[in-house]
Amino acid sequence: MRLSGMDGKNLNRTMTTHIFNSRVALTLAGLVLALGILGCAAPPPKFRPNLVQAKTAGAEKVTLASTPEVDLPTPDKAPVAGGKDPNAALEQAYGMKLSDDAGKAVIESVVADKPAASAGLMWGDVITSINGSSISDRPAAVKALLEQATWGKPMKVKVDRQQGQQIANLLLAVFGTPDHPERVSADGSPDPTLLKSFGFDIDKLQVSAGRVYSEQSGRQHGLYRLHCAHCHGISGDGAGPTAAFLNPYPRDYRQGKFKFKSTLGAEKPTHADLMRILTDGVPGTAMPSFRILPENEREALVEYVEYLSVRGETEIKLIDRAARGETIPTPAELAGGGPLVPDAEGNVTEPQDENNIVAGVVYTWRMADKKIVAPVAPSEEMTKWLAGEMPKNADGSPASADSPAEKRRLASLARGQAMFYGTAANCFSCHGDSQLGDGQTTDYDFWFQWRKSLDTKPAADRDKVIAEFEALGALPPRNIKPRDLRAGVYRGGRRPLDIYRRIFSGINGTPMPAISVLPAGAAPDPKKGVTTQEIWDLVHFVKSLPYQPLSQPPEQLEALREHQIQ
Amino acid sequence: MGKFWSFVFFLVPVLGVGLFVVAMNFHSLPLLNHWFPEDVSASGHVIDQLFMTILVLTGVVFVATEVCLAFFLWRYDAKANRDPVRYMHGSHTLEVVWTVLPAATLFFIAIYQMNAWADAKIRQPKDAGVIVEVRGRQFEWRFRYPGPDGKFNTPDDIHWDTDLHVPVDEEVLVHLKSEDVLHSFFLPNMRVKQDAVPGMMIPVWFRPTKIGSWDLVCAELCGWGHYKMRGRITVQSRADFDAWLVEIANKQHATQADATATADAAKPAK
Ligand SMILES: [Cu+2]
Secondary structure (H helix, E strand, C coil), rough: CCCCEEEEEEEEHHHHHHHHHCCCCCCHHHHHHHHHHHHCCCCCCCCCCHHHHHHHHHHHHHHCCCEEEECCCCCCCCCCCCCCCCCHHHHHHHHHHEEEEEEEEEEEEECCCCCHHHCCCCCCCEEECCCEECCCEEEEEEEHHHCCCCCCCCEEEEEEHHHHHHHHHHHEEEECCCCCCCCCCCCCCCEHHHHHHCCCCCCHHHHCCCCCCCCCCCCCCCCHHHHHHHHCCCCCCCCCCCCCCCCCCCCCCCCCCCCCCEEEECCCCCHHHHHHHHHHHCCCCCCCCCCCHHHHHHHHHHHHHHHHHHHHHHHHHHHHHHHHCCCCCHHHHHHCCCCCCCCCCCCCCCCCCCCCHHHHHHHHCCCCHEEECCCCCHHHHHHHHCCCCCEECCCCEECCCCCHHHHHHHHHHHHHHHHHHCCCCCCCHHHHHCCCCCCCCCCCHHHHHHHHHHCCHHHHHHCCCCHHHHHHHCCCCCCCCCCCCCCCCCCCCCCCCHEEEEHCCCCCCCCCCCCCEEECCCCCCCCCCCCHHHHHHHHHHHHHHHHCCCCCCCCCCHHHHHHHHC | HHHHHHHHHHHHHHHHHHEEEEECCCCCCCCCCCCCCCCEECCCCHHHHHHHHHHHHHHHHHHHHHHHHHHHHHHCCCCCCCCCCCCCCCCHHHHHHHHHHHHHHHHHHHHHHHHHHHHHCCCCCCCCCCCEEEEECCCCEEEEECCCCCCCCCCCCCECCEEEEECCCCCEEEEEEEECCEEEEEEEEEEEEEECCCCCCCCEEEECCCEEEEEEEEEECCCCCCCHHHHEEEEEHHHHHHHHHHHHHHHHHHCCHHHHHHHHHHCCCC
């Protein structure tokens, strides 16, 4: 069993140190970047040589994450509990337990609203001094806290807080590592029950994770490394070795934001959505179709992507809390809130305890099937237009522009066009006056926002800090271009259904907003919004654009060639 | 020592011929199926025949040359050979023979292959049963069928990728394009291989003769993901092919969540 290797651990420490150093202001964006590294609890050196290099290059910069000193209130009287294990007495007096980790006095747990917790001590803190005298091991700490305490008077407790390491350990305790997606029980044996209780199919995760090999029977293992990791990264951070060549960059699953899906706004995609992306690919990007992989392998990969996404989102939330100076949950709290058992309607109860971060994230995934956008049915005529069937005369020849059927079709296109330029949809402001995606070209991706929000002290260190982050996997900023609607390339799928959903709920994580839809029964007001039936006119208009003469590429070359050959 | 080397050199033709003989046997291990992949096209046998003719021609020359080499090494080994050295100033007859013979052979091959070349590259079929646009891109194959109106670039075009479907026993006319860099459209079982060149439409045609599914690969190193650029060609009966086209066209024109999506939504969350 290979767990978080030293490389991974040191790396986490290096990275977290960067975060908690005062010279880098804590911005969430900066943190999210750092996750790329925390994300690889055990990155195989061959996959991320840049990270290993960064580790050795920055090794001398490693300092303590933080060493807060707190005033720990004591009760008026000595605790009555006692006996062989002093933890009972510590719990009664302070609401905390100490464990002995490599001789050090480590806070194993704190109870909410008890002295230790209210003083700000956290799970995982190592006690280094009490009332000025240094504490080297657990017995010394116990002695100072129980025997040398002046009851009723607070004592000064200094701790060494390695939050990066704490977060890495927390993730390990729930998710295992991306290579071994199961947590490890106290005796070192794999324990898949926790992930199972959150609804993950462990067999699917295991066939996707780890090294690439195939059984004698032909069953392929290590599917994720074989097909995905070189772009999406071992931890799903979207920064694999080939990521820097690609435009747009591969998806970073850890954000939990997926663009092309059937669900509303920022909701999670359904399992079927991810299957569709995997099967059809994303035209216009580097994501190819994996249609020829057997269905069971695609299913396994989708399950694993969900696992990486839940793991990554949990990590982001943990670091966010650490950065805000809030308490990090204990392993038990983090893993709590499950199992998420769906009721007869398929609904899952939302976990209420904010410390049950994993359950909270899994909940959003399990509820995705309930958030699917089901478009209003278009008219029969509209369905035909959308399928490319033009109005015809009785003899099968194309209907002329003044025939009633063709007039209705042109009227629908005109309504769509009016919406395109109208204030409610406001498509033209980004997609351009001529729909070429050139309306505005000043939107940038995540990495630009991240650079902008990076606040270094002193400011002169900015370039150096950026270079350090780049060595750890940060990517250069990229321009986000609105889609050229005349190219006939639809990243999220070319079905009218897909385009309806893009317009209706926007594209999550991009500047593409949801259209404002008038409430049912409201008086039509083109300034305020559109009706769902009108969205079909807009879909119709958008789908017609690639076939307008303006959009057609000159085909002389082909014509010439065919002429020569025949 | 010299005689030893003549034996080593003699092993080259022996092992070379042996390798071909073993590979040609369809049941041989470890070279199982390392001979031609199954030919399932109407004109593949012409290509195979050409290959075999040229293989025999070059094979005979190869064996003769190698045997001569080994013989001379053995016969004129410096240690064993006590004959005095003889000098000669060329043989006009010999030079004429070794110039005329290869020239005649090459001329024969040039004439012999002309018809096969014309059939494969020049005589574009007029009665193609299906026309399909194939576009290579880094790193996958994308296809487009003209739809019911039989014309490309109209709203009823049918889009697909990776698994090229074609009807059996009909001429398939491919309009081959590239979206980015050079690729090569290679159907080993149809004996078809053609580079896809950016900015060009290159017609490629073949007539599959057997229902089934075979490889489609990229045969031009086109970037870091070249090895991933695998596809399939699925040959179907005309009826199955038509039904399949209708099925994917209906999916492509969907305005409502399809049956599977609804079923997914209805089944309890895992
Ligand atoms: Cu290629």
